[in-house]
Amino acid sequence: MLESRSAVFKMLRDKAYKDRQINSFVPPYNTDATPYRQTDFSLEVREACKSNASITTGLKISKAIFIGDVAVGKTCVINRFCHERFDANYKSTIGVDFEVERFDILNVPFNLQIWDTAGQERFKAIASSYFRGAHAIVIVFDLTSLMSLSHSPEWLKEATKVNSGNPQRYLVGTKRDLMSSIAYKEVEKYAIKMAMDLKAEFWAVSSSTGEGIQELFYRIACMAFENSVKSEESVRSRMITCGTDLDGFQKIQPSSAEKSRQKCNRCNV
Structure with a gap:
């Protein structure tokens, strides 16, 4: 297997390739x-990535x-x-195909799972089972075919x-x-x-010339990373709050009635 085809190899690299290192938020194709x-990483996300908090450790993956x-x-x-290639000899995808791209976003490792699903009707039931857990839904149509747009x-x-929640569209x-x-x-x-x-973001691209392709994926990665870090920070904040409440609960002094019962129990020993 070629190195570029190995999803595991990409995920285990110490550092992403230079063209997968992102430090600035990618703008939309058309602001209208x-x-x-959003046109920049939030202060919350930048601070979390800079502080070496728990948010910067572990394997970060979005789908x-x-x-x-x-x-x-x-x-x-x-x-x-x-793979930086374009094959004019089209071959239909059977079921689903799978890629992983490793990024370093704000110096934090981030992996984007990319699921390529079949468009043929007979594979729809198979492909739909792989839709679950998506953080980004990318609906692709042919600009030369308004019929594909209508679908x-x-x-x-x-x-x-x-998919529950609110995946990017x-x-x-x-x-x-x-x-x-x-x-x-x-x-x-x-x-x-x-x-x-x-309620989706529009992009126009060309696989033949490469127009808009890199910017599209960078945009998807930036948006997914932003949401992932915010979600983890929210969970971490709730855990800290729960821990604080628990400490306070443990420090509650016994009531007067409880003190009396404890005293009586000692007397009866």
């Missing part, structure tokens, strides 16, 4: 086409699932980012049905290089409207 207004119609380019998008709500429904249009500027502008209007309806 996203429900996520992103890529869903959408067959032949929209899900696998090509993932391969372009993970986006169905895919999102399938994914959210098995992205609506990603592929094959940007195949469209003229005029044609793209027309399609973009429909795509942005759909993204707003789905």
